[in-house]
């Protein structure tokens with residue numbers, strides 16, 4: 001077998017998919033060198049998380065022809081990461097994950113540029129996110145997924161027939177793993193269900209009833225949570241429990257053992273104590289590799305059209321035999337996040353301050369400490385202090401004037417909501433309609449001011 | 450050096466120190482270190498397997514840089530085995546990594562003594578060597594375990610077995626249930642009787658008054674639930690609510706499902722004791738693994754037939770439920786003891802799988818035909834399965850894979866089609882055809898290995914290796930065929 005020039009190219013294998021016409025392909029597939037070069041030069045992909053999934057994703061994407069990558073991660077490397085986060089070595093412990101991961105991949109894959117961001121995803125402005133072709137999620141929390149989902153959906157615009165405008169769709173590819181299980185999904189806001197449409201797939205964590213902990217413990221976890229949630233406060237009046245404090249953990253463990261002995265319950269170990277108290281999710285290299293690879297492949301297919309795409313949710317379970325399943329979930333037409341936006345009718349006289357107060361009481365929003373953006377302009381920002389000061393004077397102004405006296409427009413608001421006693425950042429898109437302007441009828445709606 | 454326990458914390462929570470010790474004793478040999486094999490080993494090295502040996506005679510080409518993270522620009526022209534091995538060693542210094550720069554096929558042919566010695570050493574020690582085949586090809590690929598026998602010591606399904614034996618209690622559980630008075634006047638005791646005991650007792654009562662049978666019709670099921678409701682003495686009795694919710698477990702037929710029974714019947718085929726070395730007619734035998742440290746074989750199926758009285762071995766763990774501490778702890782002990790007793794009888798047993806030659810030469814025809822007409826999967830996965838075998842036959846005939854080189858695509862397409870039709874007819878599926886679309890796609894793939902596909906296949910292969918080595922969790926059966934077009938991959942039992 002003679003070697004042709006194609007054999008000598010680093011894109012030898014990828015070229016077969018990107019340069020040749022195919023039969024089972026996506027819409028808009030235009031095979032050719034230009035496509036390959038565009039993916040390298042112009043497709044900008046953002047990876048969220050540089051952990052178990054993120055490390056794999058950066059490698060997989062870099063070897064799938066993407067040359068412009070950015071990665072956000074707020075964590076530093078820990079020893080317990082090393083069994084799966086293969087871009088990190090023991091001497092990297094303590095360094096920011098995003099920076100080390102980006103550097104390692106760039107060292108090995110020439111031509112790839114990865115820009116690391118050592119920060120929280122909430123620290124970036126909307127504009128930052130609008131810049132990317134595709135956002136890939138390697139996150140481990142529901143709150144972070146929920147937040148970035150709202151960000152991607154905030155770019156979405158609908159035409160007059162309530163169809164999503166294609167150019168405003170910000171695709172997301174989301175992966176998640178736990179032990180031998182995982183999922184990969186594609187979210188095309190306005191087309192496929194968004195994270196919030198199918199939030200029921202992520203049920204809230206079970207908390208043990210306090211009376212069980214106090215009166216009828218049955219499992220080792222009950223004994224541990226008794227020591228952690230009840231006994232600690234009884235003994236250490238006022239001193240908060242710190243899970244990262246070795247002495248605190250040891251104390252909880254000892255108390256849990258005592259309780260377990262008292263009730264004849266087996267299974268309390270120090271490791272389990274850490275697991276229960278810190279809610280540690282078991283994680284292994286292979287599952288992360290599988291899920292990340294599926295996500296990277298879908299990212300390549302979304303960007304190039306070189307094949308059909310996953311529609312729209314893949315689950316993997318390797319605990320008993322091997323099971324993969326594709327489910328086509330459907331959108332929730334009334335979704336607050338990926339729908340056309342929450343409709344709010346306002347008097348033209350309302351001030352920005354009054355409007356912000358209203359968001360707190362609005363039954364669909366319940367949003368406190370809101371910051372408000374209109375078409376990229378910050379009307380009011382709660383933070384950072386500089387911006388707060390700059391925008392404070394707007395609070396007493398009339399919102400209708402601040403929005404350029406348009407009868408209908410879109411506002412983005414970010415603030416805090418609470419769910420299951422936990423507070424988290426939320427971003428919402430609002431369709432604001434001012435009453436009595438330009439033939440807009442004075443409708444009586446639940447969301448009205 | 451990191452404390453190993455801390456480094457492996459997140460996986461110790463899954464397979465425990467026993468599983469980890471088994472991994473650390475295992476030695477794994479990789480034949481051909483393309484991206485699929487390299488990725489598989491990466492996941493195993495991170496997890497801390499004892500030792501790895503990489504065997505590959507090829508040199509790193511520029512093209513390899515585009516799909517294998519373990520080689521870089523400085524590797525071009527050097528031994529691929531050496532470069533991959535060096536990178537893997539960097540990942541975990543606790544692993545003994547070595548390489549042999551030689552083509553595995555050549556090694557077997559020209560110096561069998563060397564290779565068979567290596568295998569023999571393993572074979573003498575462990576009485577068995579296991580093979581895993583993993584291969585990626587364009588947007589498809591497969592994983593296949595080839596082993597004679599394997600036993601799962603601890604299968605740890607993460608959901609509790611629906612099988613709490615509520616409608617078929619063994620003597621100890623029955624006696625324990627008999628000791629409980631559901632009509633107790635003590636209201637605290639009444640609301641702290643675990644639902645398992647409530648259901649065992651109620652099912653028994655029902656059976657007594659219904660000639661031994663359990664609720665089966667809709668009316669009977671409703672009546673049974675109403676009986677449970679009637680037992681409640683207060684609204685806040687969570688244990689009775691749990692009992693009503695779990696009452697479907699009483700209605701389930703006793704014993705194993707018809708599906709499992711079918712598998713049981715199908716798995717009696719004799720196995721050639723000399724398991725094959727390679728699957729395929731030469732060509733890319735990318736990523737074959739020989740992990741050692743595996744001996745016994747999965748035996749669930751024979752257990753059911755012989756000892757279990759028609760039930761699968763009991764898992765032994767019970768879900769948390771409303772209960773007094775004492776009753777729960779006792780109940781847990783009873784289930785645990787049963788599981789341990791079941792397990793003792795399991796270990797003696799061996800279950801046999803079809804050998805790869807059998808699958809290769811005489812697949813189970815009705816299964817094959819069923820897959821070929823399966824509408825749920827639009828027969829893509831089985832199509833890929835046939836085509837992966839067809840491209841190997843193609844390569845043997847024409848000295849290259851279809852579409853491997855640019856130009857001559859139309860000719861390759863028609864040749865591949867003829868080859869695939871010939872293969873299908875050799876397998877006994879005369880007249881079956883594959884879609885033009887799929888044949889065209891296969892030629893388009895042209896033996897390429899995409900990194901993302903290789904990482905996926907490698908991920909699955911490594912996970913199966915871990916399950917086999919730790920002897921925990923149930924390994925996959927059959928051949929996993931990856932469908933990278935829409936992810937409707939399939940596990941085929943042929």
Ligand SMILES: [Zn+2]
Pocket residue numbers: 193194195196197198332335336337338339
């Ligand atoms: Zn939605």
